[in-house]
Amino acid sequence: MNIYKPIADPAPEPLLVNAKQAGRMLSVCERTIFNLVGRGELRPIRIGKSIRFSIEDLKAWIARQQNKSQNPKDCLRLGVGRKVQYEYGEDQSTHGKAAD
DSSP: OOOOOOOOOOOOOOSEEOHHHHHHHHTSOHHHHHHHHHTTSSOOEEETTEEEEEHHHHHHHHHHHHHHHHSTTSOOEEEETTEEEETTOOBOTTTTSOOO
């Protein structure tokens, strides 16, 4: 009779993910992840020829985006045809142009 029950060893949480997994975690495509790298918003970790991303870096990126969106100067732009409609509901079709 075996009185010891084997304890299931839970799989550890991953520390690094590939670009496809990072994209799934952020609900964006893999190309967007590489665009974020190109803009310096995400740091890749190279292991040989593999490119990985830290889960902590992804969480930090999300936190930075949340802080940005809480700043009223950084309003979200929604493309509507050629016009740009801002979060505040203003029609900014002449945004950046001199008013007549």
